[in-house]
Amino acid sequence: MSDFFKGVRKHIDKLDATHLREQFERVTDALERSETLIHALKEGLVRLDKHGIVVQSNPAARQILGMPPEDILPTLSLPLGKSSKREISLTYPDPRRLELQTIPFDDETIVYVRDITAERARTEEELRAGATRAVCDLAAGVAHEIGNPLNALALNIQMLERDPSDRESLAICKSQIKRLDGIIRDFLAALRPSRPNLAPGSLADPLRDCLATLRAQFEERRIHVTLDVPSSLPSVALDRAQMVQVFFNILKNALEAMRDGGAIAMSISSDDDTVSVKIADSGEGMPPERLAHLFEPYRTSKANGTGLGLMITKRIVGDHGGTIDVESEVGHGTVFTIRLPRLERRIRELK
DSSP states (O other): OHHHHHHHHHHGGGOOHHHHHHHHHHHHHHHHHHHHHHHHOSSEEEEEOTTSOEEEEOHHHHHHHTSOHHHHGGGGTOOTTSEEEEEEEEOSSSOEEEEEEEEEETTEEEEEEEEOHHHHTOOHHHHHHHHHHHHHHHHHHHHHHTHHHHHHHHHHHHHHHHOTTOHHHHHHHHHHHHHHHHHHHHHHHHHSOOOOOOEEEOTHHHHHHHHHHHHHHHHHTTEEEEEEOOSSOOOEEEOHHHHHHHHHHHHHHHHHHOBTBEEEEEEEEEOSSEEEEEEEEOSOOOOHHHHTTTTSTTOOOOTTOOSHHHHHHHHHHHHTTOEEEEEEOTTSOEEEEEEEEBHHHHHHHHO
């Protein structure tokens, strides 16, 4: 459509009234077809201008949100001009779980709204069937992932048989064994998830534990790390070891996105319902198509990755009753936000 307008603008001085009318009718037909398509979508679609003002929305958006998009979207602080993905809960007109995805488009932001209530409320039979398929997918993925390190091991063991003093081949064997161990550990963690052993605590504790573990790697990569924790922080129900794993997976991703220096800014905040941890890196960022599949197994851009780390991370946060959101922009880094319910809020909900 933009190429068409450029062509018309370029030759507009040469067009008479008849040709201008023909071009206008073509544009009108194209816009009407686009409008019909947008209105026919079962998922919500909303266009925001650079100030976050709704300029267009389809009927499905209002139906899924339960109110005009103009009334609810400004309250969600959606990132403008960035790719992001998050889940929200609505209680009006009935309890529902929605997925919101933002996609930058020229000077605007497209918000894609999907009702995922049914996905979150599957029957036990469906869950078992899904688990069986997931195991098959994971097993197939593991079989594929372990092929390369096994081939490397076989080759270097043959070289060691010829020359037992070959230190380079020995080092490669050790690194490939370590890689195999990591693949199997991730597979078992995804296959046999353990329920969290919840106890009252502060989200700052597992975050500090993780930072202490990774401090040497931050220094080696010349990554400047900041942590902002308020003097008073509400308690949450957490499994400290599992939350360390959550932060470790996110921060390892940030490390790998900044191979030659950078910055990671972390902050913890709270509101009436939740305690939030925000982790922002200055890495390479992600395009929308990668962000859309971020938490799926074996969807990774790393040469030696399995894609299971973030899938496990999302599951752990969900088992804690929380949510994890991510927003990213190519060339401008990535921001993860983890929210867990405040302890008193969780107790009220359980009652």
